[in-house]
Each structure stands twice: as structure tokens, then as C-alpha cells.
Amino acid sequence: xxxxxxxxxxxxxxxxxxxxxxxxxxxxxxxxxxxxxxxxxxxxxxxxxxxxxxxxxxxxxxxxxxxxxxxxxxxxxxxxxxxxxxxxxxxxxxxxxxxxxxxxxxxxxxxxxxxxxxxxxxxxxxxxxxxxxxxxxxxxxxxxxxxxxxxxxxxxxxxxxxxxxxxxxxxxxxxxxxxxxxxxxxxxxxxxxxxxxxxxxxxxxxxxxxxxxxxxxxxxxxxxxxxxxxxxxxxxxxxxxxxxxxxxxxxxxxxxxxxxxxxxxxxxxxxxxxxxxxxxxxxxxxxxxxxxxxxxxxxxxxxxxxxxxxxxxxxxxxxxxxxxxxxxxxxxxxxxxxxxxxxxxxxxxxxxxxxxxxxxxxxxxxxxxxxxxxxxxxxxxxxxxxxxxxxxxxxxxxxxxxxxxxxxxxxxxxxxxxxxxxxxxxxxxxxxxxxxxxxxxxxxxxxxxxxxxxxxxxxxxxxxxxx
Amino acid sequence: xxxxxxxxxxxxxxxxxxxxxxxxxxxxxxxxxxxxxxxxxxxxxxxxxxxxxxxxxxxxxxxxxxxxxxxxxxxxxxxxxxxxxxxxxxxxxxxxxxxxxxxxxxxxxxxxxxxxxxxxxxxxxxxxxxxxxxxxxxxxxxxxxxxxxxxxxxxxxxxxxxxxxxxxxxxxxxxxxxxxxxxxxxxxxxxxxxxxxxxxxxxxxxxxxxxxxxxxxxxxxxxxxxxxxxxxxxxxxxxxxxxxxxxxxxxxxxxxxxxxxxxxxxxxxxxxxxxxxxxxxxxxxxxxxxxxxxxxxxxxxxxxxxxxxxxxxxxxxxxxxxxxxxxxxxxxxxxxxxxxxxxxx
Numbered sequence: 001x002x003x004x005x006x007x008x009x010x011x012x013x014x015x016x017x018x019x020x021x022x023x024x025x026x027x028x029x030x031x032x033x034x035x036x037x038x039x040x041x042x043x044x045x046x047x048x049x050x051x052x053x054x055x056x057x058x059x060x061x062x063x064x065x066x067x068x069x070x071x072x073x074x075x076x077x078x079x080x081x082x083x084x085x086x087x088x089x090x091x092x093x094x095x096x097x098x099x100x101x102x103x104x105x106x107x108x109x110x111x112x113x114x115x116x117x118x119x120x121x122x123x124x125x126x127x128x129x130x131x132x133x134x135x136x137x138x139x140x141x142x143x144x145x146x147x148x149x150x151x152x153x154x155x156x157x158x159x160x161x162x163x164x165x166x167x168x169x170x171x172x173x174x175x176x177x178x179x180x181x182x183x184x185x186x187x188x189x190x191x192x193x194x195x196x197x198x199x200x201x202x203x204x205x206x207x208x209x210x211x212x213x214x215x216x217x218x219x220x221x222x223x224x225x226x227x228x229x230x231x232x233x234x235x236x237x238x239x240x241x242x243x244x245x246x247x248x249x250x251x252x253x254x255x256x257x258x259x260x261x262x263x264x265x266x267x268x269x270x271x272x273x274x275x276x277x278x279x280x281x282x283x284x285x286x287x288x289x290x291x292x293x294x295x296x297x298x299x300x301x302x303x304x305x306x307x308x309x310x311x312x313x314x315x316x317x318x319x320x321x322x323x324x325x326x327x328x329x330x331x332x333x334x335x336x337x338x339x340x341x342x343x344x345x346x347x348x349x350x351x352x353x354x355x356x357x358x359x360x361x362x363x364x365x366x367x368x369x370x371x372x373x374x375x376x377x378x379x380x381x382x383x384x385x386x387x388x389x390x391x392x393x394x395x396x397x398x399x400x401x402x403x404x405x406x407x408x409x410x411x412x413x414x415x416x417x418x419x420x421x422x423x424x425x426x427x428x429x430x431x432x433x434x435x436x437x438x439x440x441x442x443x444x445x446x447x448x449x450x451x452x453x454x455x456x457x458x459x460x461x462x463x464x465x466x467x
Numbered sequence: 468x469x470x471x472x473x474x475x476x477x478x479x480x481x482x483x484x485x486x487x488x489x490x491x492x493x494x495x496x497x498x499x500x501x502x503x504x505x506x507x508x509x510x511x512x513x514x515x516x517x518x519x520x521x522x523x524x525x526x527x528x529x530x531x532x533x534x535x536x537x538x539x540x541x542x543x544x545x546x547x548x549x550x551x552x553x554x555x556x557x558x559x560x561x562x563x564x565x566x567x568x569x570x571x572x573x574x575x576x577x578x579x580x581x582x583x584x585x586x587x588x589x590x591x592x593x594x595x596x597x598x599x600x601x602x603x604x605x606x607x608x609x610x611x612x613x614x615x616x617x618x619x620x621x622x623x624x625x626x627x628x629x630x631x632x633x634x635x636x637x638x639x640x641x642x643x644x645x646x647x648x649x650x651x652x653x654x655x656x657x658x659x660x661x662x663x664x665x666x667x668x669x670x671x672x673x674x675x676x677x678x679x680x681x682x683x684x685x686x687x688x689x690x691x692x693x694x695x696x697x698x699x700x701x702x703x704x705x706x707x708x709x710x711x712x713x714x715x716x717x718x719x720x721x722x723x724x725x726x727x728x729x730x731x732x733x734x735x736x737x738x739x740x741x742x743x744x745x746x747x748x749x750x751x752x753x754x755x756x757x758x759x760x761x762x763x764x765x766x767x768x769x770x771x772x773x774x775x776x777x778x779x780x781x782x783x784x785x786x787x788x789x790x791x792x793x794x795x796x797x798x799x800x801x802x803x804x805x806x807x808x809x810x811x812x
Contacts, residue, residue, distance in 0.1 A: 091575040191478070191793070260569060261641050267569060270794050421635075423642050424569025426794045427478060 064156035068145045073111075076292040080107035082409070083292075083416045090420035111285065119281035122185060129183035134279065134286035137176030141293040143169045148300045149224045151310045151400025162223040163215065166301060167208050170256065173294065174200045177265065177275050180287070184278035192274020195427050196258065196265035202434035203255035203262075209442035210249035213242045213449040214305050223301075227309030234313035239306040244445045246306045248438050255430065257298040258291065260419035264427050299411035300404070307407050310400030352379045468807045471784075471800075475793060483788045483796075485781060490811035495771055502766045503529050503603060503738055511597040513775065514809045517556040518597050519548050519588075520751035521809065524773055526601045527682070528760035529738075531745040533603070540728040541605035542684045547721045548588065548600060549749070550714040551618075554625070555584040556752035557707045557714075560804050561632055564704055567797035568645050573635055580628055587617040603738065605731035618722075625715055633708060646700035650787045650799030653698055660782040664754025665706045666803055670698040676750035687724070690717050700802035710752075739766050753777050753804055775809035 011019065035041030052059050081096075081104060088095025096103030121127060144166050146156035159165050174197055181193015215221060217238065218229045230237050239246045255262040266274035276287045303309060320326075356375025359366055366374075391398040425433070458464060468489040474482040494513055498506040506525035513521035523545075530537060562577025585595045590613040592600035600607050636642045652662065654670050667674055675692045677685040693709035695702035742764040748757030754776025761770040780803045788799060 087571060091572050092579065093575060195478075260571075263569070264794065267794065270797055420572050422570065423565055423639065423645060424794075425641050426645060426792060428792060429644060 061157065064146065068156055069142055072142050072145065072289065072293045072296075075296050076289045077107045077111065078409070079292045079295060079412055079416075080110065082413060083419070086413060086416045087420040090417060111289075114285035114288065115282055117281040117284075119283060120278075122278045124185035125278065126183040126185070129179050130278075131283070133176050133180035133183060134283045134290070135176075136179060137173050138286040138290045138293070140169055140172030140176055141290045141297060143172070144297050145293075145300070147223050148297065148304060149227050149309060150404050151397035154397050154400065155224060158222060158224045161221045163211060163221045163226075163305075166223070167204070167211075170297075171200075171204065173290065176290075180279070181275040184275070186278050188271040188273070188277045189275050191271045192265050192267075192277065195267075195271075196275060198427060199255055199258070199262060199265060199430055199434075202431050203252045203438075206248050206434060206438035206442045207252035207256055209439065209446060210245045210252060211305060212442075213245040213445050214238050216446070216449045216453060217241060223304050223309075227304055227311065230308040231311050233315065234308065237306060237308040237311070242306065242445065242449065244441060244448070246302075248442045248445065249302060249306065252434070252438055253298045253302055254415065254418070255434065257294045257415070259295060259415050261422040261425045262430055263419075264424055264430065267424055295412055295415055296408065299408045299415065302411055303404065303407045307411075308403075310404040312399060312403050348379065351382075352376050355379055355382075468811070469781075469800075469805070471796065473793065473796070478792045478794075480788055480791055480793065480796065483785050485784060487781075488811055490807045492812070494812045495773060498525065498768055498771045500767070503740060503768060506768055506771060507601060507603075508597070508599045510771075510773070511599055512808055513773065513812060514751060514753070514756070514777070514806050515596060516559055516806050517552045517752045519552040519600065520749055520756050521773070521775075522597075522599065522601055523549075523749055524747070524756070524758035525760070525768065525771060526603050527747040527749065528745045528758050528768075528771070529603045529740050529762075531747055532740045532743050532760065532762050533734075535604055535732055535734070537732055538605055538729045539684070539726045540609075541730045541732075543721050543725050544606050544610060544730060545601060546683055546685065546688070547718060547725075548591070548598070548606075550717045550721070551584050551588060553752045554711050554714045554718075555581045555588075557711045558584075558632075560707050560752070560801075561636070561704065563804075564646075564700075564798070564801040565636060565642065567801040568642065570636075570642070573632060576628070576632055576635070580625075583617070583621050587614055587621060590614040590617055602731060604734040605729070609730050610725075618718075622715070622718070622722075626712070629708060629711055636704070643701060645794075645798055646704060646802065648697075649700045649791065649795055650802060651697070651699045652783050652787055656783055656786050657698075660786065661779045662754070662783060663776050663779065664751070665703055665710065666780050666783065667754065668692065669695045669702040669706050671696045676748050676755050680748060682747070682749060688717055688720050690720075700798050703802045703804075737766060739764060740768075748774075751776060753780060753806065753809075773809075773812065775806075775812065777805035777807070777809045781805040781810055 006015075008016070032041070035044075084106060085095045085103070096106035099105040099109050121130060147159050147162035147165055149155040149158075177196040177200075178193045181189045181191075181196070184190070214226060218226050220226065220229075226238075258265050264270070266276060271277075276284055279287060352372065352375045354375075355378045356371040359374050360368055360371035363371070388398075392402060393399075455461065456464070470486040470489065472484040472486060473480055474484075492512075494509055498509050501509065503525055507522050510524050511518045511522045529535075558577040558580035560577075562574035565573035588598060588600075589595045590611065592598040592607070652666060652670055654672060656662070657667050657670050657672065662670075663674065663676075671694055673692045673694045676682070677690075678692055690713045693706055693713060695706050740762040742762050744759070744761050746757065746759050748755050750756070755774070756776060757774040759770075759772040759774070760768055763769040783803060784800060788796060791799070
């Protein structure tokens with residue numbers, strides 16, 4: 001207890017953290033006991049529950065927004081790491097390999113570094129607009145995730161105009177970029193902002209038109225409904241019914257996300273960093289994150305519209321059935337009785353020893369401890385895989401998330417490899433591509449789709465059973 | 468270290484003004500204050516991507532003033548070093564061109580190529596970039612085993628690498644559209660601005676100092692002067708690829724014809740260059756690298772005027788750029804390939 005009597009300045013760092021926690025703990029306990037004794041806490045708790053019950057939609061909305069905001073940060077970190085590592089492989093480099101195993105922490109440390117930097121506002125900048133621009137850009141990117149279905153039943157909100165909402169809110173990102181370009185009071189920023197505006201306006205139209213083909217096929221704007229309509233095997237995905245639409249959508253999405261070869265808005269060899277030239281610190285970080293969140297959502301939307309969303313490419317149960325393997329994932333731990341306890345008690349140590357044994361026997365230079373550690377890690381890996389398989393078989397939303405994120409990150413990897421391979425296109429060439437090729441192609445796609453729907457589905461036509 | 472002031476109308480360039488002098492070190496004046504041997508290392512950083520050529524300036528000038536016969540083995544080693552350095556410089560050129568157009572990968576591939584050569588030359592000369600290898604009357608040190616084994620390795624896959632580069636860029640629609648028909652330097656502009664090197668040869672003029680004013684042992688070697696007719700950035704890019712292949716051909720011949728013998732001529736320890744004036748030129752990766760030297764009979768150069776092709780190639784920018792877009796500045800600048808160390812001296 002001599003710690004408590006020591007003056008604050010003489011405490012170690014750990015003490016400075018632990019001692020306030022002790023006091024806080026004691027205080028909370030006292031308050032809890034007092035609250036329960038007087039009946040205040042149960043009353044407040046009941047009130048809270050009633051409020052939540054009465055406003056379940058709003059609570060769900062707030063919960064979804066919070067979860068998605070929190071989701072974007074690790075997603076961006078993963079994509080940044082993928083970008084660092086994949087481009088390094090394309091370039092025949094090693095890439096980050098110092099921070100954590102394979103450099104997995106490098107993107108997180110990038111984020112922390114950005115947080116720690118000075119937040120600078122240039123003289124002559126339009127301060128309110130300058131401050132607001134990164135927020136608008138980032139929120140525009142994050143808000144679109146709300147309507148994307150991650151798995152059966154797992155989405156922020158199932159709007160019946162989901163696709164329209166997506167395009168409308170994604171347009172907000174452009175406003176943020178123009179705001180940044182204008183408010184920075186810098187020639188390069190202005191050029192970058194205008195380039196971003198020109199590029200995104202050119203891309204927005206073919207992007208929307210390419211999605212119209214899917215809307216014609218499904219007759220709905222709800223993204224959740226569109227995914228449900230692609231259920232079945234990979235052959236039911238709309239990419240096979242809409243190949244032209246998919247190509248147009250993919251190119252327009254690349255422009256929309258501002259990725260190489262269409263990243264002239266922040267062309268580093270020409271206009272320094274474009275709209276982000278004057279930004280530093282976390283304001284730059286918001287642009288930085290927004291770029292990667294944009295990449296994620298644009299890949300997610302492509303997956304949702306054309307690649308089956310969270311649908312698995314094949315039904316694994318049918319495949320197993322054909323192979324004659326019967327898998328029954330339903331597991332009732334209660335039926336094991338005392339056996340469960342023995343299982344939990346005996347299996348881990350025996351399995352660790354068994355997994356460590358070959359290393360210890362075959363690698364003469366490894367100590368027993370090292371083999372045991374490797375065995376422990378291997379055991380964890382095996383258990384994780386087994387639990388993953390069990391969860392995949394038992395819960396449809398786990399399978400949905402697996403396939404959705406798998407497809408999305410594959411597309412992200414494709415974007416990243418494109419960045420490593422292709423040079424940058426020029427702004428006039430981009431506008432030429434968008435207006436002269438993508439829009440006519442998207443219109444042609446709509447025409448073909450509509451004609452095909454009429455020919456194949458119109459009941460009054462003779463081959464459809466009409467007369 | 469080049470500043471370009473653009474006058475633009477939207478994205479279109481109306482006028483362009485390169486601002487020079489950010490890298491000016493007064494190399495010519497420094498050379499006058501040391502003796503002729505010091506001038507070699509002082510001239511090294513002029514053309515830092517291919518310093519084997521700029522360091523040849525005082526060497527060749529002094530040899531001409533001395534009327535000195537350089538041992539044949541030394542001449543062959545010089546040609547070997549020059550051509551290796553040319554390949555290194557050209558490999559970097561291709562990478563920079565792609566990088567300035569936004570391609571991240573070719574620069575790394577170019578650096579792999581360059582790094583192998585630079586390590587090889589480091590085994591020969593002791594330094595990676597500023598070699599300080601040529602000497603008045605020969606070269607500093609004979610070929611060694613380390614160098615030869617690295618060279619053998621490199622010769623085995625050099626052409627294959629170049630073909631890899633070609634596969635990445637030649638048929639790349641974006642790259643071709645960004646460079647073809649852009650920054651066209653015609654023969655008139657070339658004549659007015661004293662262009663030389665690949666920029667000139669891309670306009671169809673087969674002018675190469677190695678053939679036009681032969682020096683060293685180039686007359687004994689069999690190689691072609693590749694030319695292109697278009698004069699645009701893409702033609703300059705293709706020309707660099709062709710020149711790499713020709714350089715590899717020269718290296719192959721040099722290795723087969725390499726004579727035995729000493730690598731240094733007998734020169735006095737305190738070297739006094741007889742008074743007079745001499746003009747010499749070599750074909751550097753960027754064009755005609757020449758030098759007009761004056762000696763007053765002392766051991767120091769009286770004047771060493773160095774003509775750097777980058778400076779003259781840079782002049783063409785102001786003539787070909789107006790009317791193009793901002794993004795094209797990079798494609799044209801990179802394809803004219805000025806080395807600012809030589810421009811500002």
C-alpha cells in the first residue's frame with residue numbers, strides 16, 4: 001500500500017494508470033450498490049429498455065452507422081497493406097517487412113503517423129470549407145456502405161431505392177474534392193479538384209447507365225433484392241447476363257474511385273498531390289482513408305450487382321453430397337455430458353504435444369520449448385479452421401460474409417495490380433473514353449437487355465405461350 | 468532540380484519557361500583551380516546518370532593536347548565501360564519515362580538493370596555512380612575477376628530483360644497513346660536548337676559521334692546507328708530500346724576482341740600539358756558530349772568549356788510544348804531526358 005501514499009509525480013507509468021482505475025472501480029461499486037438499494041438503477045434501466053423498444057428503428061440505424069464507421073478503418077488498413085505488399089510483388093520488391101510479421105502493422109502505423117502530424121492550414125485558405133472538405137469526402141464514402149448487403153440479414157438498411165441512394169451519396173465525394181481543391185488556395189489543388197470533378201461527372205453517367213441493365217433484369221433498386229435474385233450457382237450471377245454492362249461498370253467504377261490508370265486528380269508527377277496538396281495531419285488522413293474506403297465500396301457494389309453479392313459460387317452441400325460425404329454440423333454440446341469437460345481438458349494438451357512432436361523429432365536444432373510453441377500455434381490454427389468450417393456450415397451469415405468479403409477483396413486486389421501495371425491516362429483521353437465509348441456502350445447494353453426481356457418474358461408473344 | 472513556369476489556359480499550355488540554375492555549382496571554374504587529374508573527378512557529377520562520359524572530357528582533351536597514344540587494351544576497356552554505362556542510363560530512361568506517366572513498375576525494373584551494371588562497374592572502378600575511372604593515358608586498373616563474372620552473368624539475361632520491359636510498355640495502349648504523336652521534334656527544330664543524341668536520331672538524322680567523328684576504337688567495331696522518322700516521344704522511347712541492343716552488341720564484340728597489354732601509357736608524374744587548344748567529343752547517352760579545352764602550359768587547365776547535350780535538348784521543350792496539356796509536359800520532358808547536373812553545370 002505504500003504505492004498509494006507515494007506522491008503522483010513519483011509514480012511509474014503503470015501506477016499512473018492502475019491507481020485511478022482502482023479508485024474508479026471502488027467508486028463504481030459504491031454507486032452501483034447505492035443505486036440498487038434505492039431502486040434508482042432498476043428504474044433507469046427499465047426506462048432505457050422502454051426507449052429502445054419504442055425506437056428500435058433509430059437504435060438499429062445508429063448501431064449500424066457506428067458499426068460501419070468502425071468497420072471502414074480496419075478495412076482501409078487491410079487495403080492499404082494489400083496495396084503496399086501487392087505492388088511490391090509486382091515491382092519485384094519485398095515491400096514492408098519490418099513492422100510485425102510480413103509488415104502487417106505498417107498500414108496501422110501509417111495511420112498513427114498521420115494522426116501525430118501537424119494539422120496545418122495555409123494562409124489564404126477558406127478555413128470553414130477547407131476544414132469541412134475531408135469530412136464531406138469521408139462521410140460520402142462511408143454513408144454508401146449503409147445499403148450494401150454483407151450477408152443474409154446483415155446490412156445497414158434495406159432501402160427500396162438503395163442503388164439510387166448509393167449513386168446520390170457517392171456523388172457527395174466529388175463535392176468534397178472540389179471543396180478541397182477550391183479552399184486550399186493553391187494552383188495544384190484547384191487543378192486537381194477540377195480534374196476530379198470532370199472525371200467523376202464523366203464516369204457517373206456510364207456507371208449509372210450500366211447498372212440500369214441489372215435494374216431491368218430484377219425490377220428493383222434494392223441491393224438486397226438484387227443479391228437475392230442472383231441466388232443459385234455462379235452461373236446465375238448477372239455478370240453472365242450482363243457482360244457488356246459489367247465491363248462498362250468496371251471501367252466507370254475505376255474512374256469513380258480515382259484509381260490508376262484514372263488517378264489524374266492526384267497525379268503526383270504533374271500536380272504534386274492534386275486536391276490534397278495543402279492537407280496534412282489527420283485531414284489528409286481522411287482523404288487517404290476515403291480513397292481506400294471508396295475502393296472498397298466500389299468493389300463491394302460491383303460484387304453486389306454483378307458477382308452475386310454474398311451468394312456462394314457453388315452450393316458446397318450439394319458438392320459434398322455428390323462426393324458421398326455427409327457433414328452434419330449440428331452440434332449439441334449438452335448431449336456430451338461429462339464427456340464435454342474431459343474433451344476440453346484433454347484434447348488441447350494432447351493435440352499440442354502431438355503437433356509439436358514431429359518438429360522436435362525432425363529438427364535437431366530446435367529446443368523442446370520452441371517445438372511446443374510451434375505446436376501450440378499450429379493447434380490454434382487448426383482449431384480456428386475447424387471452428388470456421390463449423391460456423392460456415394451452421395450460420396448462413398458467416399458464409400455470406402466469407403464470400404462477400406472474399407469477392408470484394410479479390411476485386412480490390414485486381415484494382416491494386418492494375419495500379420502496379422498501368423501508366424496514367426490523360427484527362428482529355430479519359431473524357432473521350434467516358435463520353436465516346438462507355439456511354440454508347442451502356443446505352444447499347446440497356447437496349448439489348450430490354451429487347452431480350454421483352455422477347456423472352458412477354459407472355460403475349462407466341463413462343464412464351466401467348467397468342 | 469528544374470523549375471518550369473507554365474502559362475496555362477485550363478489544362479492547355481499557352482507558354483512555357485524553364486528556369487535553370489538550381490543545380491549550378493560552377494564545375495568549369497572549379498576545374499581551372501585544380502590540376503588536370505582533379506578535373507576528372509570534378510567532371511564526374513556533371514552527368515550523374517552516366518558519369519563515365521563526362522569524366523572522359525578532361526581525359527580526352529589532355530590526351531589530344533599531349534598527342535598521347537593510349538594502349539589499345541585501355542581503349543577497349545574504356546569502350547566497354549562507356550557502353551555499359553550507356554545501357555544503365557538508357558534502362559533508367561525507360562523507367563523514368565514510365566514513372567512520369569504514372570506507371571510504378573518499369574522504374575523498378577529499370578533500376579534492377581541499372582543496379583546490376585552499377586555494381587559491376589563498382590567492382591571495376593570502386594564506386595557505383597561517380598566512377599573516377601578514366602585516367603590521362605589509360606584507365607585506373609585492369610579488368611578483374613569480380614567484374615568479369617558479374618558481366619558474364621549480366622550478358623546472359625540482359626536482352627531477355629529488355630524484352631520484358633518491351634512487353635510491359637510497347638503494346639500498352641495507355642502508354643502508346645500518352646507518347647505517340649506527342650512532343651514532335653522535327654528536323655528544323657533539331658537544327659535550330661543544336662539537338663543531338665537519341666532526340667536527333669528520332670527525327671531521322673543518323674548522326675552519331677561514334678560514326679561521324681570516330682574516336683577510341685569505335686571504327687573497329689561493328690554496330691548500327693538506329694534511327695526513327697517520327698520524332699515523337701514514342702519514337703524516342705523505341706530508339707532507346709534499339710540503342711540498348713546495339714550497345715550489348717558492342718560489348719559482345721569488345722569482349723571478344725579485347726587485346727592484352729598495359730592499361731596505362733607512360734606519362735610523367737607531374738603532368739604539364741603543352742599550351743594549345745583542343746576540341747573533343749564523345750557520344751553520351753544523351754547526345755554529343757564535347758569539350759573545348761585551353762591549356763597555358765601549366766599543370767592546370769586554363770579553360771575547360773563543356774558542352775552538355777542535356778542543355779540543348781532541354782531547349783526543345785519550349786518549342787514543342789505549347790498547345791499540349793499539362794500532363795504531356797511530363798511525357799515530353801522525360802523523353803527528352805535532360806540530366807540537370809549537366810544542364811546547370
